[in-house]
Amino acid sequence: KAGVTQTPRYLIKTRGQQVTLSCSPISGHRSVSWYQQTPGQGLQFLFEYFSETQRNKGNFPGRFSGRQFSNSRSEMNVSTLELGDSALYLCASSLGTLNNEQFFGPGTRLTVL
Amino acid sequence: AQKVTQAQTEISVVEKEDVTLDCVYETRDTTYYLFWYKQPPSGELVFLIRRNSFDEQNEISGRYSWNFQKSTSSFNFTITASQVVDSAVYFCALSEVTGGGNKLTFGTGTQLKVEL
Numbered sequence: 001k002a003g004v005t006q007t008p009r010y011l012i013k014t015r016g017q018q019v020t021l022s023c024s025p026i027s028g029h030r031s032v033s034w035y036q037q038t039p040g041q042g043l044q045f046l047f048e049y050f051s052e053t054q055r056n057k058g059n060f061p062g063r064f065s066g067r068q069f070s071n072s073r074s075e076m077n078v079s080t081l082e083l084g085d086s087a088l089y090l091c092a093s094s095l096g097t098l099n100n101e102q103f104f105g106p107g108t109r110l111t112v113l
Numbered sequence: 114a115q116k117v118t119q120a121q122t123e124i125s126v127v128e129k130e131d132v133t134l135d136c137v138y139e140t141r142d143t144t145y146y147l148f149w150y151k152q153p154p155s156g157e158l159v160f161l162i163r164r165n166s167f168d169e170q171n172e173i174s175g176r177y178s179w180n181f182q183k184s185t186s187s188f189n190f191t192i193t194a195s196q197v198v199d200s201a202v203y204f205c206a207l208s209e210v211t212g213g214g215n216k217l218t219f220g221t222g223t224q225l226k227v228e229l
Binding site: 019021031033035042043044045048051055058067088090092094098099100102103104105107109 | 148195
């Protein structure tokens with residue numbers, strides 16, 4: 001079974017731009033969660049989508065948004081990029097039942113200049 | 114609010130030594146789940162174990178073992194006879210049932226270096 005895939009793997013943007021990251025979950029998984037990893041703040045939960053609905057949300061500004069499609073693929077968008085948004089963005093998928101183990105993708109490394 | 118503390122920032126051992134990674138958590142929930150993940154230099158988080166709050170049995174999987182003690186809110190991870198391939202950052206994480214989703218709260222991680 002293929003694992004979680006994320007595209008692109010690396011991205012360089014400038015301040016003020018917007019960016020869209022994509023995540024394809026493991027086949028059969030209906031929940032997709034997004035996390036931001038930075039050296040200063042560590043791993044932080046952004047949001048979770050299940051059956052095309054946001055089920056849970058972390059403490060991030062509204063510039064961070066996401067969506068999930070009917071095939072469970074998910075995208076996250078960051079608008080008006082700031083230097084502090086430079087991070088590794090990790091996507092995780094799980095079956096969908098609560099508190100199940102989550103399987104992570106390789107991440108998208110975003111650099112904001 | 115939930116919190117996970119991994120006090121050991123970095124541990125260095127020589128191959129074949131045993132090593133224990135500590136994890137202490139805080140939660141108001143009576144039902145919760147604890148996890149350990151491994152992050153090798155490639156960056157991808159690898160799932161190691163999930164344990165629910167009602168199951169305090171220790172678990173062993175090959176060279177890995179986990180000790181869950183509710184009385185001290187700890188969920189420690191021991192690697193027996195460490196190998197160079199065990200070098201990675203290890204994260205402990207907590208998921209609460211009342212959160213209504215799959216939100217993981219991570220500790221800050223412990224960097225394990227295993228040298229020859």
